[in-house]
Amino acid sequence: MIEFNPYQHLVETLELGSDRQALVESFALARDYAKERLGEHQVQQVVENSVARLWHGAGGLYYELKAAPDAFYARLGPVLGEYLSQPDAQMVVWDAVLQTEHQEADVVALYAPDYLERDESVFLSYTLEGTRYERGEPRYAPPLFLRVEGRTESLVMMQLEPTPTRPASQEYLMFRLPKGQPLLPGLRD
Numbered sequence: 001m002i003e004f005n006p007y008q009h010l011v012e013t014l015e016l017g018s019d020r021q022a023l024v025e026s027f028a029l030a031r032d033y034a035k036e037r038l039g040e041h042q043v044q045q046v047v048e049n050s051v052a053r054l055w056h057g058a059g060g061l062y063y064e065l066k067a068a069p070d071a072f073y074a075r076l077g078p079v080l081g082e083y084l085s086q087p088d089a090q091m092v093v094w095d096a097v098l099q100t101e102h103q104e105a106d107v108v109a110l111y112a113p114d115y116l117e118r119d120e121s122v123f124l125s126y127t128l129e130g131t132r133y134e135r136g137e138p139r140y141a142p143p144l145f146l147r148v149e150g151r152t153e154s155l156v157m158m159q160l161e162p163t164p165t166r167p168a169s170q171e172y173l174m175f176r177l178p179k180g181q182p183l184l185p186g187l188r189d
Contacts (some may be wrong), residue, residue, distance in 0.1 A: 034062055034074030045081075047173055050113045052145040052158050054173070056081055061175060063156060065145070067116050073147075073156065075177060083170035084157070089142040092157055092174060096148045097138045100125040105150040109136075109143040142172065153178050 037059060045056045054063040060076040084092065099105035106126035115122040123136040123143070148155040157174040160166065 031064075031070070031072050031074070034060075034072070034076065037076050047158065047160055049144050049159050049161055051110045051115065054156075054158060056173075056175075061156075061177075063158075065110070067113065073154075079175060079177065081173050081175045084172040084174050085169045086142065086171050089157060089159070089172040089174070090140075092155070093138070093142050093146060096146065096155070099148065099150060100134075103127065103132060105148050107138075107149075108145075108147040109138060110145040111139060111141075111143045151179075 045054075047054050047056075048066075051067070052063055052065050054061070056062075056079065058078075060074065061079040061081075062072065062074045064070075064072040093109070096105060096107050096109075100107050107123065108126075109123040110121065111123070112118070112121035119136045121136070123134075123138045125132075125134045126149075127133070142157075142159065144159045146155070146157040154177040155174065156177065157172055159172050160170065162171075
């Protein structure tokens with residue numbers, strides 16, 4: 001399994017908004033490699049909503065934010081998703097908010113496509129260099145996109161676009177991604 005998890009990059013992208021050109025170049029090669037590798041396998045599912053696009057299949061998982069495609073995540077290898085109803089998705093959000101209150105997880109919740117411009121469209125709760133930051137407020141309704149970075153796993157959940165054939169029990173798609181061992185843990189920049 002190979003994982004590209006530039007989580008700090010995601011937070012920096014959301015905080016810096018459209019002034020992020022230097023960050024785009026940092027992960028371009030990794031992003032292109034992940035997309036190419038995932039494309040080598042038959043993609044079983046491509047889902048999107050107004051804020052994110054996600055590919056999932058036998059080769060792994062890849063998502064990117066539409067307004068900031070440089071904010072991506074990729075895991076190459078077996079990954080299983082789970083469909084959730086709106087009440088089940090709400091429970092996931094409440095658990096994420098509870099984890100942030102105890103500083104056990106970082107959360108990115110995107111509620112509308114204008115999340116780069118408006119604090120009302122985003123909830124961020126994260127720790128950077130030992131200091132806790134928050135931007136926006138969590139809402140009662142589940143977000144269009146949720147990313148939870150916990151101690152033992154990452155969670156990605158997104159609301160699916162409604163279709164006439166999709167049952168109500170499949171309004172959201174969620175992936176729980178156990179954390180692996182970092183490569184070369186003793187090296188620092």
